[in-house]
Amino acid sequence: MEVKLHDIGEGMTEAEINCFLVKPGEAVKADDPLVEVQTDKMTAEIPAPRAGIIKEFTVQPGDTVSVGSTLLILEVGEQAGVPVKIEKNLPKPAVAELQAERLQSFAAVKRKRVLASPFTRKIARENGITIENVAGTGPAGRILDEDIYKFMAAAQQKPKLPAQPAPKEPAKRNDKVTSTIPLRGRRKQIAKKMVHSLNTIPHCTHFEEIDVTELITFRNELKDQNQTISATAFFLKALSICLKEFPVFNAELDEEKEAIHLLKDHHIGIAVDTEEGLIVPVIQNIEKKSIRDIHKEMKQLTDKALENMLTVKEITGGTFTISNVGPLGGSFGATPIIQHPQTALVSFHKTKKMPVVTEDDQIVIRSMMNISMSFDHRVADGATAVRFTNRFAELIQNPKMLVLEMV
Template identity: 55%
Template structure:
């Protein structure tokens, strides 16, 4: 990490803070994190405004200690502590009467509230355990604007309906348009994608996999109250295939002119969230059973959407998958998660007529997959052999007790 965006200050000038008390929320390239106070004292000054992007080492907050000594809070890399991030400046909030209620809302939801000038304390959450959602913010703003509309219309009623003599000389109205802020995670995603495309010569290989037997097997498991996602099987088969073709579980070190074959098989799961794409990692996936992979996958996906991932959840990936089939995708040329060597995307599964080996036509459940790989590290023939191995494992349940368990 080299920089971060100041999202929200949790304290204001004059506040007394304790050691490790969260002071500011910072948006890194992958997550929103809190920067805790390194010492107890009183907030003397806040040096950087919200919305600013600062580099590591920037002074954000000045604390006055009990003995009148000044303590400086600086933007620090996330790597120095599992709970640290970068710092920021406070945003003025409307005074709240009485005791301040506990607010449950994701950092992204709080950000939306600030952009609309909404005091989040005035909103009643409709989510689980009273969590405030983005929809709650939009509903509140809509109701607020509707109440304000009649008064605004009354003020704008012209006293004299006679058109102005020079009305025909007025300028044409400026076209209106909406804007989406290009900062925070979206900006960091753009930087990483650009770096990957400009650095890695991408080649994408396509394959189709017959999942008929797998889906039938999962249906039988459900009758025994065992629920396992197809992706858990995919991950297990990929770790087996990666061990046979380790060049795809590698990272190119150009400075030292070596390809480093990773010893761990840490599978990144590309996950779509409200705030953009994020890639939590299942560490040592090859050492987990399919049941354990399913549980881990479900947990990481849930916490990614809630903005509750830790720094450790996002580190150490060696190979990434993207399961876009549930969204309806039939094909893509995915961008590699630099500095990894390859990425596999799983697309929509649909029933199709297939000519079998005995020349008979049967209806089968077919899934498209695409694999992008770094052509500096591996060649097309190796990529085809890799996907053929994965395909073999997925289409032959008799191999699972031997290969996947």
């Protein structure tokens, strides 16, 4: 039977073949992972629809294939998943012998089901480790990244980390490029999405400076009570309040029907920088969640993103997106690219202590943060964006007001 690439995410039309997790002649059970693919949102594994033996591959690693394309041929049979394709007109002893031979072959190549994320498999693969030989310490025996490193340490093998872009040599006049970085996997998919977004949406970016001194003080008060809540959790709740008051930024433009759909639910994506590239897990229905719950869920999703373990549900359905680049630096702002078909994206930048002149002409030191908000100028205007960020600033500069707004 043909094993085809099926739709594993919203709007998916194609995927790139990362690698095969099996070999021709290998026996597999139903749901065993066969091939690892990269979509524009995630790395995923295509499982075996039935038990059988791998006959041949019809695509190669690095190929980009459309949904519905055949990936490999799987021979399936009746005896415990063993394909018994018997040639016609063979005498009964020969048939029995052939069946016994294939049963023996099945037992020889049958492998145990290994629980591991695609990124963990990649570490093993790039270090020449047979992942079936590694003991997993995660839930249900899942093999974790550290299990691979421990296995290599026990074998006194120096770990080789997943391939990173090769550093470029200093440019010289008239010199040709001496190194290249293949545009593959998630990087390739990100490139496609960004080009599509910029070619489709007329971006406009508004910049604002926000005083986060009171938020820092409030968070320190919570820490004294053994309650650690990230600043981003406060940002997300404040944004949800603003989206309720300015629903045009939680919307999608339907050009065909010439309509702007205002979306009731606030599913906010959080851009996470991973070794595989940018990925955006989504916190669903933030408007219904407390700041504490938002903090907890955000941490869980970020951890899963870094381990490449996000599910399709956890990275789809976003209605608005944020990018927090503050921990990396970047004081003055940027022009973030919107996640099409969303309408807006807000980026938070580095917080710096600065002298500020108060209303009574006093100079005080305050903690100031720049934000940049890109929005679809077909859907909203600059004045509305300014009102949106003014309201956001009001909530963040007086964080205890968030409690009143949630009543």
